Amino acid sequence: MKELFLLDPDLVFLNHGSFGACPREVMQEYQRWQMEMERNPVEFLGRRSAELLAHSRALLAKTLGANPENLVYLPNSTTGVNTVARSLNLQSGDEVLSTDHEYGACDNAWNFVCQRSGARYVPVEIPLPFEAAEFTRRVWAGVTPRTRVIFLSHITSTTGLIFPIAELCRRARDAGILTVIDGAHAPGHIPLVLNSLGADFYTGNCHKWLCAPKGSGFLHVLPQHHDKVHAAVVSWGYSASITGHTGFDAYTGATLLERRLQWQGTRDISAFLSVPQAIRFQAAHNWDRVRQRCHALAAQTLQRIGDMTGLSPVCRDDDFAQMVVIPMPPMNPQWLKDTLFDDYRIEIPVTSHRDRLFIRLSIQGYNTTADADALVKAVGEILESRKGNP
Amino acid sequence: MKELFLLDPDLVFLNHGSFGACPREVMQEYQRWQMEMERNPVEFLGRRSAELLAHSRALLAKTLGANPENLVYLPNSTTGVNTVARSLNLQSGDEVLSTDHEYGACDNAWNFVCQRSGARYVPVEIPLPFEAAEFTRRVWAGVTPRTRVIFLSHITSTTGLIFPIAELCRRARDAGILTVIDGAHAPGHIPLVLNSLGADFYTGNCHKWLCAPKGSGFLHVLPQHHDKVHAAVVSWGYSASITGHTGFDAYTGATLLERRLQWQGTRDISAFLSVPQAIRFQAAHNWDRVRQRCHALAAQTLQRIGDMTGLSPVCRDDDFAQMVVIPMPPMNPQWLKDTLFDDYRIEIPVTSHRDRLFIRLSIQGYNTTADADALVKAVGEILESRKGNP
Numbered sequence: 090m091k092e093l094f095l096l097d098p099d100l101v102f103l104n105h106g107s108f109g110a111c112p113r114e115v116m117q118e119y120q121r122w123q124m125e126m127e128r129n130p131v132e133f134l135g136r137r138s139a140e141l142l143a144h145s146r147a148l149l150a151k152t153l154g155a156n157p158e159n160l161v162y163l164p165n166s167t168t169g170v171n172t173v174a175r176s177l178n179l180q181s182g183d184e185v186l187s188t189d190h191e192y193g194a195c196d197n198a199w200n201f202v203c204q205r206s207g208a209r210y211v212p213v214e215i216p217l218p219f220e221a222a223e224f225t226r227r228v229w230a231g232v233t234p235r236t237r238v239i240f241l242s243h244i245t246s247t248t249g250l251i252f253p254i255a256e257l258c259r260r261a262r263d264a265g266i267l268t269v270i271d272g273a274h275a276p277g278h279i280p281l282v283l284n285s286l287g288a289d290f291y292t293g294n295c296h297k298w299l300c301a302p303k304g305s306g307f308l309h310v311l312p313q314h315h316d317k318v319h320a321a322v323v324s325w326g327y328s329a330s331i332t333g334h335t336g337f338d339a340y341t342g343a344t345l346l347e348r349r350l351q352w353q354g355t356r357d358i359s360a361f362l363s364v365p366q367a368i369r370f371q372a373a374h375n376w377d378r379v380r381q382r383c384h385a386l387a388a389q390t391l392q393r394i395g396d397m398t399g400l401s402p403v404c405r406d407d408d409f410a411q412m413v414v415i416p417m418p419p420m421n422p423q424w425l426k427d428t429l430f431d432d433y434r435i436e437i438p439v440t441s442h443r444d445r446l447f448i449r450l451s452i453q454g455y456n457t458t459a460d461a462d463a464l465v466k467a468v469g470e471i472l473e474s475r476k477g478n479p
Numbered sequence: 480m481k482e483l484f485l486l487d488p489d490l491v492f493l494n495h496g497s498f499g500a501c502p503r504e505v506m507q508e509y510q511r512w513q514m515e516m517e518r519n520p521v522e523f524l525g526r527r528s529a530e531l532l533a534h535s536r537a538l539l540a541k542t543l544g545a546n547p548e549n550l551v552y553l554p555n556s557t558t559g560v561n562t563v564a565r566s567l568n569l570q571s572g573d574e575v576l577s578t579d580h581e582y583g584a585c586d587n588a589w590n591f592v593c594q595r596s597g598a599r600y601v602p603v604e605i606p607l608p609f610e611a612a613e614f615t616r617r618v619w620a621g622v623t624p625r626t627r628v629i630f631l632s633h634i635t636s637t638t639g640l641i642f643p644i645a646e647l648c649r650r651a652r653d654a655g656i657l658t659v660i661d662g663a664h665a666p667g668h669i670p671l672v673l674n675s676l677g678a679d680f681y682t683g684n685c686h687k688w689l690c691a692p693k694g695s696g697f698l699h700v701l702p703q704h705h706d707k708v709h710a711a712v713v714s715w716g717y718s719a720s721i722t723g724h725t726g727f728d729a730y731t732g733a734t735l736l737e738r739r740l741q742w743q744g745t746r747d748i749s750a751f752l753s754v755p756q757a758i759r760f761q762a763a764h765n766w767d768r769v770r771q772r773c774h775a776l777a778a779q780t781l782q783r784i785g786d787m788t789g790l791s792p793v794c795r796d797d798d799f800a801q802m803v804v805i806p807m808p809p810m811n812p813q814w815l816k817d818t819l820f821d822d823y824r825i826e827i828p829v830t831s832h833r834d835r836l837f838i839r840l841s842i843q844g845y846n847t848t849a850d851a852d853a854l855v856k857a858v859g860e861i862l863e864s865r866k867g868n869p
Contacts, residue, residue, distance in 0.1 A: 165743075
């Protein structure tokens with residue numbers, strides 16, 4: 090399957106998780122939209138864009154188990170988290186409950202908003218090794234009468250864990266606490282039915298595990314919250330009508346959510362329009378099978394490297410899908426990263442959580458057992474070369 | 480020059496102003512960056528992006544008469560205005576002085592921020608016909624002890640006027656009032672030397688008159704204000720370092736302005752990287768001469784249609800460059816727009832200001848006298864068909 094993607098064939102690319110990778114045919118669709126836009130940018134952006142986006146969103150909604158009218162495209166999950174965090178009108182003393190596994194950029198967004206409002210961002214510790222059965226209890230123990238929001242990754246970035254969030258979404262709803270889920274790594278990676286999950290706000294990326302072009306993400310908002318959400322960039326959709334320019338009223342969309350969030354000034358919307366092609370690509374290649382194969386290869390590689398290091402995994406087989414962290418003995422993380430890339434042409438991130446060091450393995454459809462073998466061999470040589478070193 | 484662009488050859492495209500149009504070779508550069516990104520997205524976005532963006536910004540800065548360290552790329556001017564408006568920490572009672580010719584999306588952004596803070600957005604009337612010599616006096620008459628910001632378009636959207644803003648920037652600085660300039664239509668259209676203009680905040684688009692790919696804009700911030708500006712999307716740059724992910728610290732940039740505004744989650748930065756190609760394209764085609772020719776054709780077309788309608792222009796020859804509004808007698812604006820497009824394949828916006836109706840003519844390098852002739856002929860037939868109608 091490697092030849093269906095555009096990755097440098099000289100690389101062992103084991104970092105789908107950071108920025109994704111896009112198949113050739115999806116990139117072709119992306120660039121075809123761009124060329125079509127240039128034939129008449131006014132018609133494309135000013136008159137057709139709302140309809141084109143609605144059409145694209147319909148298939149994404151189906152894939153996510155969502156209603157299209159609760160969904161709007163955004164460049165990425167970081168934008169989604171910022172949008173929601175700024176919209177919630179947090180008050181002094183409010184608490185945003187979270188974990189110590191969240192993505193740093195999103196921690197920054199919450200800290201920024203909390204500092205301005207006098208609210209508190211409260212990450213609870215989720216210790217490693219990860220105990221999925223303990224997750225709900227540990228998070229819920231952090232709830233106080235001041236908890237207004239629970240913010241959780243669906244799949245964590247530095248530790249690759251699938252957080253079992255459904256029960257927390259249920260309890261939070263019953264308690265009148267809002268749930269905001271950072272699903273950056275989830276779409277195309279694990280099964281999603283947003284309608285039954287019931288998170289108040291769920292943001293995700295299409296450019297990671299759905300393999301869409303970069304800059305395609307979404308925000309899903311339950312209907313009762315549409316009127317609470319405001320755009321990071323307030324634009325035409327906030328007008329009752331487009332004043333001074335005739336014939337453009339349609340382009341900001343029809344619903345309140347569309348009108349507020351869809352038009353964010355002139356930008357290339359081709360990535361959003363190419364999401365259906367990415368969904369069709371995965372369907373055409375029997376992606377459920379691909380995912381199973383990838384998970385098995387990731388699990389096997391975790392095991393093989395664990396056998397060499399003697400370090401236990403920090404999670405069970407059910408706790409990850411195509412992305413897993415592999416514990417490494419203490420060493421300089423930058424040296425490890427550089428050695429893997431410079432000496433072995435292996436692109437893999439080195440992550441850390443508290444005092445633990447990992448390599449974070451992503452296995453995507455284009456990866457082969459040869460890629461995994463290359464990693465195992467490289468790690469073996471690195472461990473060997475360091476024998477006796479602390 | 481038409482064949483150097485990608486516009487539908489069956490169209491008479493007289494609306495460069497709304498979304499620009501991009502030459503084929505600039506689009507090729509844009510798509511070449513996208514394909515290069517896909518060879519190793521981690522290296523491109525995670526390790527090289529800050530350096531690539533700095534390189535691109537250097538040439539843009541030269542073109543704008545700016546220092547690269549005061550400049551950051553954003554998707555568009557609307558984002559720039561939102562970013563600044565949200566950053567200024569407006570207080571109850573503060574006034575944002577503006578005009579009644581501002582772009583509606585930006586009016587919305589200021590109104591949104593003012594409503595939240597208790598500040599007031601105060602547009603002063605700039606009557607038509609436009610009297611450039613009166614502009615400074617009229618705006619300045621609106622200054623009160625509560626004026627904290629003066630917000631002005633450099634070139635207006637619905638009326639195509641070049642506002643002579645330099646004197647106001649000077650006076651505002653002396654009075655301790657901040658200036659925020661919406662230069663959406665200015666770069667590549669009129670000469671800019673941001674360092675001598677001295678506006679505190681200046682935002683502009685590269686995808687309009689510089690002919691760069693859509694979604695390429697910038698924000699220019701004088702050094703003494705860098706620490707005041709916060710991103711619409713708070714991301715990794717707000718961390719002291721990238722926690723949990725080794726080897727990515729460089730990608731948010733080096734300076735405070737870069738760190739806060741440059742990284743906004745994963746997105747396609749190829750439009751930003753293609754701005755130098757757009758600048759080179761214009762330089763290679765002797766764009767000062769192109770601009771002169773375009774201005775002359777716009778002025779001549781204004782005159783020819785004025786001779787038919789008997790309506791005087793609302794500005795003098797010095798008050799516009801390649802975009803000018805042509806007064807039309809009262810009629811249904813949507814009907815006029817539809818007739819020009821459906822019956823004549825002329826893409827031109829119909830705009831209005833208070834009770835005045837206009838067609839807004841843009842002449843760009845790809846336009847010919849035949850395009851102007853087609854417009855004159857169409858307007859003549861439309862006027863003829865309506866004779867006797869009120």
